[in-house]
Amino acid sequence: xxxxxxxxxxxxxxxxxxECLNPEELEALLEGRxxxxxxxxxxxxxxxxxxxxxxxxxxxxxxxxDEVAAVDAIAAKLRSPAPAPAPGRTARxxxxxxxxxxxxxxxxxxxxxxxxxxxxxxxxxALRVDESGDSSIVRSGGLRILAPSGELKAPPEEINWEPAxxxxxxRVRILEVDDTLVWSAEAETWRVALPPDARAYFVPxxxxxxxxxxxxxxxxxxxxxxxxAVVKP
Amino acid sequence: MQQLSDEELIARSxxxxxxxxxxxxxxxxxxxxxxxxxxxxxxxxxxxxxxADLAQEVLTSAWRHLDSFQGASKFTTWLYTISRNxxxxxxxxxxxxxxxxxxxxxxxxxxxxxxxxxEDRLDRANQxxxxxxxxxxxxxxxxxxxxxxxxxxxxxxxxxTRMLGLTxxxxxxxxxxxxxxxxxEAARRWRARNESAR
Numbered sequence: 270x271x272x273x274x275x276x277x278x279x280x281x282x283x284x285x286x287x288e289c290l291n292p293e294e295l296e297a298l299l300e301g302r303x304x305x306x307x308x309x310x311x312x313x314x315x316x317x318x319x320x321x322x323x324x325x326x327x328x329x330x331x332x333x334x335d336e337v338a339a340v341d342a343i344a345a346k347l348r349s350p351a352p353a354p355a356p357g358r359t360a361r362x363x364x365x366x367x368x369x370x371x372x373x374x375x376x377x378x379x380x381x382x383x384x385x386x387x388x389x390x391x392x393x394x395a396l397r398v399d400e401s402g403d404s405s406i407v408r409s410g411g412l413r414i415l416a417p418s419g420e421l422k423a424p425p426e427e428i429n430w431e432p433a434x435x436x437x438x439x440r441v442r443i444l445e446v447d448d449t450l451v452w453s454a455e456a457e458t459w460r461v462a463l464p465p466d467a468r469a470y471f472v473p474x475x476x477x478x479x480x481x482x483x484x485x486x487x488x489x490x491x492x493x494x495x496x497x498a499v500v501k502p
Numbered sequence: 503m504q505q506l507s508d509e510e511l512i513a514r515s516x517x518x519x520x521x522x523x524x525x526x527x528x529x530x531x532x533x534x535x536x537x538x539x540x541x542x543x544x545x546x547x548x549x550x551x552x553x554a555d556l557a558q559e560v561l562t563s564a565w566r567h568l569d570s571f572q573g574a575s576k577f578t579t580w581l582y583t584i585s586r587n588x589x590x591x592x593x594x595x596x597x598x599x600x601x602x603x604x605x606x607x608x609x610x611x612x613x614x615x616x617x618x619x620x621e622d623r624l625d626r627a628n629q630x631x632x633x634x635x636x637x638x639x640x641x642x643x644x645x646x647x648x649x650x651x652x653x654x655x656x657x658x659x660x661x662x663t664r665m666l667g668l669t670x671x672x673x674x675x676x677x678x679x680x681x682x683x684x685x686x687e688a689a690r691r692w693r694a695r696n697e698s699a700r
Contacts, residue, residue, distance in 0.1 A: 282633030283654035292583050293575040315637055319650040323665065327582045330538040333667055339550040343540035346554050347561065348533060413567055415584075416591040426594065426656075429587050431567070434574030459583070 285316040287457040291432050295321050299328065412483050412494035421500045424471035429460035433483035433492040440482040443470060451477070473502040503530045508577035512568065528568075531577070532561060538578070539585055545664040546589040556592060560585045594656065619689070620696040632692070640688040641681050644668075648677040 290298070290307055297303045298311060298321060311317050332340045412433050417425040428441055441461050443452040452467040470477060476499040483492040506514065508531055515527040539560050543553040564584045571580050621632055637646060647666060651657040652674065657665070663673030670676055 279633055280653045282630045283637060283650040285654070292579050296575050296579040313634075313638060315634075315646045315650040316654055318643075319647045319655070322647055323586065324579065324582050326665065327538060327542055327585065328578055330541055332537075332541050336541065336544060339544055339553070340537055340540045343544060343550055343554045343557055344536040347536045347540065347557060411570065413570055415587045416594075422595060429591075431570060431583060431587075432574075434572045 283315050284462065285320070285458055285460070286314075287438075289314060289458050290317045290320075291458060292324070293432075293434075295324050299325055412481055412492035414479055414481055414494050414496040417479065417498035418496035419498060421471070421498055424468040424500055425463060425498065426468070427460050427462045428479055428481065430481050430494065432459040435485060436483035436491055437486040438484050440480075440484060442480045443467060444478045444480065446476050446478065448478075471498070471500050473500045475499065503527065506530075508534065509573055512571060512573075512577065515568075528565070532565065535578070535581055536561075539581070542585050543589065546593065546661055548660060548664055556589060559592075560588045563588055590655070590657075593658070593661070620693050621689075636685055636688040636692070640684040645677050645681040645684070648674045649681045652678060 288310065290310060294303070294307050295317070298307055303311070311321065412430055414428065414430045416427075416429055430439070433439075437457075439456045439459075439461075441454045441456060442450055444450050451470045452463075454461050454467075476497055478495055478497050480493065480495045482490050485491050503511070503526065506527075511527045511531040515524040515531070518524050536557075539557045540553065543556040543560065544550060547553045547556060560581075564581055567584070571577065621629055624632065637649065641649060644666070648659075648662055648668075651662050651665070652659060659674040659678065662668070663675075666674070668674055668677070
């Protein structure tokens, strides 16, 4: 076994597997509602134990003494209202409630994303935009792929998405822009690690489409989503 | 409004999307979680400025995708998933940018004599089962968590130190060193048993 295989061997042993618990199950365990199967799994699974620890720290949200001031400052920054309207202009009544900084950020983000998309269309008119399921366009009932999406600095190491309620498993596919299937896998959790042969398809400037379908126990599609990703040259 | 649960606030916001009542419900919902997301991002970055930016991105992402929340879990758990994945992705993207240290540290389990270790003769599934067994049996709870977060989740040691609140002088690094030593010992014992049984 060469060093790289040995590293992969150990990280595989510690990584979440197909039978690992989803966030709802971890929540049940955290709240003492976990069933015997979940408890048994937790005892033997370092990945789920680590994940449960992180979820617990997120839920309890107890800053340590040396963190309190910074957390308060960040939260205050998020809560701070947007700048007041310029003098002489009357704000409309519906804007009288404070607009949090993060909501202003959202507006800025949408504007920047819109402009960036427009610039991309100007630059590359030949590339058709798949509006049917791009993860940046979230539709009710859609499945959102969190990563990879958009321009990447390096080939991704995994594909992850938001879990779909009731999903029994997920079908994951990587396709070229002409719909040629290059790699596929199934997962029972909300992510799948990409082996070297799948990562090899992510060559610079080549756009790939990632599709994820959430399936119920009978194999019916509950939700589906897609994203596009390209490694920057 | 303050008496309503997170899930009730979401339900209220969906009654009349775009209305002032809906905005008020969402404002209340998100403000409840500012400190939670702030703390998470602070531990991930170790830097208040970067944490504030990251927290804003997380909340913006949650806001944009709130319609995908179906109530299968509590809102806090859903927000955890968003926070977790967003921060991991941000970390990985930064790591790729700065060509994070090549970590071939797991090669430490190679046989010191340079011989082919006995476990190399097992098939892949049994190798992983064996590694899993060593991790479970040889490491204590904190070592397991540190080992898993570092090697499986690729979380940098300084992030693990903050996430787990490790207060010893060298933080997570001490646990990794100790875990490696124990795994080496477990491997040595297993190889000795396996070779003497042949």
